Amino acid sequence: MTNLAKAKTYKSEVKPIWCPGCGDFAVLSALTKAFAFLDLAQQDLAVISGIGCSSRLPAYLSSYGFHGIHGRALPIASGLKLARPELTVIASGGDGDGFSIGGNHFLHACRRNLDITYIVMDNEVYGMTKGQASPTTQPDWASSKLTPHGTGVRPFQPAAIALASGASFIARGFSGDPNGMTKLIIAAIQHPGFSFIQVLSPCPTFRPEQKLWKHQVEPFPHEPTDDPVKAATHLYTDDGMSSGLIFQSNYPVWSQPDVAEASIKQFEEEFIV
Amino acid sequence: MIKPESIEDLETFLALAYLLEIESSDRYSELADNMKVHNDPEVEKLFRKLSEYSGKHASEIIEHAEGMVLPNVASWDFEWQSPEGPETTAFDFIEYQITPERVLELALHNEIRGHEFYANIAKKSPSPEIRKLAAEFSDEESEHVKLLEQWIAEMAQNKASTRDDLDPPNMPE
Numbered sequence: 128m129t130n131l132a133k134a135k136t137y138k139s140e141v142k143p144i145w146c147p148g149c150g151d152f153a154v155l156s157a158l159t160k161a162f163a164f165l166d167l168a169q170q171d172l173a174v175i176s177g178i179g180c181s182s183r184l185p186a187y188l189s190s191y192g193f194h195g196i197h198g199r200a201l202p203i204a205s206g207l208k209l210a211r212p213e214l215t216v217i218a219s220g221g222d223g224d225g226f227s228i229g230g231n232h233f234l235h236a237c238r239r240n241l242d243i244t245y246i247v248m249d250n251e252v253y254g255m256t257k258g259q260a261s262p263t264t265q266p267d268w269a270s271s272k273l274t275p276h277g278t279g280v281r282p283f284q285p286a287a288i289a290l291a292s293g294a295s296f297i298a299r300g301f302s303g304d305p306n307g308m309t310k311l312i313i314a315a316i317q318h319p320g321f322s323f324i325q326v327l328s329p330c331p332t333f334r335p336e337q338k339l340w341k342h343q344v345e346p347f348p349h350e351p352t353d354d355p356v357k358a359a360t361h362l363y364t365d366d367g368m369s370s371g372l373i374f375q376s377n378y379p380v381w382s383q384p385d386v387a388e389a390s391i392k393q394f395e396e397e398f399i400v
Numbered sequence: 401m402i403k404p405e406s407i408e409d410l411e412t413f414l415a416l417a418y419l420l421e422i423e424s425s426d427r428y429s430e431l432a433d434n435m436k437v438h439n440d441p442e443v444e445k446l447f448r449k450l451s452e453y454s455g456k457h458a459s460e461i462i463e464h465a466e467g468m469v470l471p472n473v474a475s476w477d478f479e480w481q482s483p484e485g486p487e488t489t490a491f492d493f494i495e496y497q498i499t500p501e502r503v504l505e506l507a508l509h510n511e512i513r514g515h516e517f518y519a520n521i522a523k524k525s526p527s528p529e530i531r532k533l534a535a536e537f538s539d540e541e542s543e544h545v546k547l548l549e550q551w552i553a554e555m556a557q558n559k560a561s562t563r564d565d566l567d568p569p570n571m572p573e
Contacts, residue, residue: 129418129419129422129472130472130474131419131422131423131426131475132422135426142433142434142436142437143433143434143437144437145434146438146496146569147431147434147435147438147494147495147496147498148491148492148493148494148495148496149491150491150492152430152434152491153491153492156430156491160474160475164474302491302492303483303490303492304483305475305483305484306475306476306480306483306484307476307483309474309475309476310476329492331492331495332496332569338492341490341492
């Protein structure tokens with residue numbers, strides 16, 4: 128079976144309801160191609176999400192999945208990975224879900240360095256609720272009635288914050304480069320530890336100007352590094368409109384001890400009054 | 401990374417040709433599904449037809465490769481001149497008000513790129529056998545270009561469709 132034929136087997140019968148032209152289609156396609164390339168068994172794969180357009184992703188896959196609650200993809204994914212370390216666990220969602228409602232979970236997931244992959248489809252807007260400013264929206268974006276003069280707030284910097292919080296794999300992909308994104312997803316899944324991919328994924332409905340991203344996104348202008356100081360310098364001189372692997376290091380991976388420290392009986396005895 | 405000038409064996413060439421067609425067919429099918437969800441049966445039908453055509457071409461390549469074992473080439477293994485295979489419609493070319501005319505224009509664009517892909521291999525492959533076959537495939541793509549141009553002209557005679565929406569989805573709340 129070819130990679131492409133195999134990739135299709137990871138898709139469910141549920142057809143995406145994303146708007147035509149949405150960048151999330153390319154992410155779904157890249158994910159299934161990456162799964163096929165890595166020859167992952169569906170029963171050993173779990174995709175966990177929060178709430179939002181991009182968080183519908185698990186429904187479109189034939190692996191195990193959990194469409195969780197807003198901002199909580201990472202706690203659910205972390206719990207699953209700890210309970211079932213043999214599974215390949217992917218968390219996915221959007222910029223509002225991941226950086227606002229789930230922002231605190233993002234910091235600590237980076238810091239813990241559990242072996243999970245987190246893919247954030249960043250369109251700089253809350254699309255499902257019809258177009259409000261998200262943490263990554265530029266301060267002068269004034270197309271929402273909620274923020275008629277823009278938010279005036281500096282946008283969240285996902286890659287720099289992931290680096291500062293201790294993530295061991297940081298990349299930025301672009302939905303307009305599906306093959307490049309597939310390669311990043313493969314590398315992220317193969318990486319032992321927390322791997323984070325911020326995907327620039329245009330919203331053609333509420334941010335139609337993002338259709339121009341395909342003329343603006345360039346390859347990340349630096350070689351990937353394992354030096355956080357260099358990576359920080361690269362990120363602070365970057366305009367955020369580039370894609371590629373930014374940082375990869377072999378920080379210790381956090382996991383549960385293989386042997387239980389106490390038996391259930393011992394725990395129960397502690398609760399007997 | 402495979403480049404046109406590095407294709408020396410027929411199996412790799414046919415694997416790439418198959419990949420080009422099947423990726424194109426799959427994408428048209430995905431776009432048809434998307435238009436079905438958005439209740440546009442006319443455009444859905446057109447995408448299904450295009451998917452069927454690309455699928456037929458893929459089957460012809462498999463027939464051509466009878467008795468051979470084709471390598472499992474991934475789309476990112478080849479140095480395409482486009483983000484994906486030359487006949488694969490990018491998701492971002494689509495919008496909810498896309499017209500049948502625009503769909504055919506995209507298909508034409510794909511066929512022109514397919515023609516250029518084969519013409520490039522016909523010029524650069526070190527193998528005379530591959531150069532000959534690539535030239536044949538390139539001619540075939542030229543035929544598809546002519547057919548699509550004809551189809552577009554016929555459609556233009558019948559009607560010019562526009563898709564006005566009095567209640568667009570992007571009115572901010």
